[in-house]
Structures are given as C-alpha cells and as structure tokens.
Amino acid sequence: MCEANAYLREGGLEELFFESVDKVIPREDGLILEDIFGRRKIIKAKIAELALVDHKIILEKE
Amino acid sequence: MCEANAYLREGGLEELFFESVDKVIPREDGLILEDIFGRRKIIKAKIAELALVDHKIILEKE
Numbered sequence: 001m002c003e004a005n006a007y008l009r010e011g012g013l014e015e016l017f018f019e020s021v022d023k024v025i026p027r028e029d030g031l032i033l034e035d036i037f038g039r040r041k042i043i044k045a046k047i048a049e050l051a052l053v054d055h056k057i058i059l060e061k062e
Numbered sequence: 063m064c065e066a067n068a069y070l071r072e073g074g075l076e077e078l079f080f081e082s083v084d085k086v087i088p089r090e091d092g093l094i095l096e097d098i099f100g101r102r103k104i105i106k107a108k109i110a111e112l113a114l115v116d117h118k119i120i121l122e123k124e
Contacts, residue, residue, distance in 0.1 A: 001115060002064035002066070002114050002117060003114055003115060004064070004114055021114065022113065022114050022115045023111065023112060023113050023114070024109070024111070024112040024114075025111050025112075026108070026109060026110070026111075036115060046088070047086070047088060047109060048088070049085065049086070049087050049088075050085060050086040050087075050119075051084065051085050052064050052065055052083065052084050052085070052086075052114070053064060053065060053084045053098060055064060057112075
C-alpha cells in the first residue's frame with residue numbers, strides 16, 4: 001500500500017498529524033485528508049511538500 | 063516504490079503529465095514535480111486531489 005503519513009511543519013519541526021493517508025482534497029478553507037480506513041480529518045493548512053517515496057506529506061498551517 | 067503518476071485534469075479529462083513522481087513542491091508560481099530519477103518538471107497548476115493508494119496526483123491549471 002502506498003499511503004503516506006501527514007506531518008505538520010511548524011517552527012522547523014515536523015509533528016505527525018495523520019497516519020496512513022490515502023486521499024488529500026484541497027478545499028477553499030483547508031484540506032480534507034482521508035486515511036486508508038475512510039476516516040477523515042480536516043485542517044486549515046496547505047501542502048508544503050510531498051515526498052512519496054518516503055511516504056511523507058508535509059503540511060503547513062495557513 | 064510509492065511514487066505516483068501526475069495527471070492534468072482539464073474539461074473533465076485527465077491527461078498523464080508526468081510519471082513516477084516522488085516529490086511535489088508548491089511554489090508561488092506553480093508546482094515543481096520531481097520523479098524518482100531526479101528529473102524535474104514545473105507547471106503552473108495546483109494540486110486538485112491526491113489518491114495515493116491509486117498512485118494518482120491530479121493537477122489543475124491555475
């Protein structure tokens with residue numbers, strides 16, 4: 001499976017926000033993240049970087 | 063390997079833009095995409111959706 005973990009980057013640190021993310025859908029007011037089990041989290045953030053081979057999605061608060 | 067293919071969505075169609083993408087880095091003026099071989103493409107577009115289990119990055123022109 002090629003899900004990734006989403007990290008929130010703040011002040012140079014990356015904190016795990018959501019594991020096993022399958023889908024990311026940007027919306028006007030933030031991002032919808034959905035994991036491989038269909039669970040969702042919404043966050044007012046933007047994608048700062050994807051590093052898929054490392055299974056990483058880096059987010060930054062807007 | 064968990065790279066994904068990037069597709070450009072236009073008029074309801076999705077056209078393959080770049081294969082085996084590892085990194086995506088949003089910049090003010092568009093996206094930098096880097097494949098697993100280190101080759102880069104730059105496009106004035108935004109991420110419309112990620113579907114990582116399906117190995118898909120969907121882009122839309124800005």
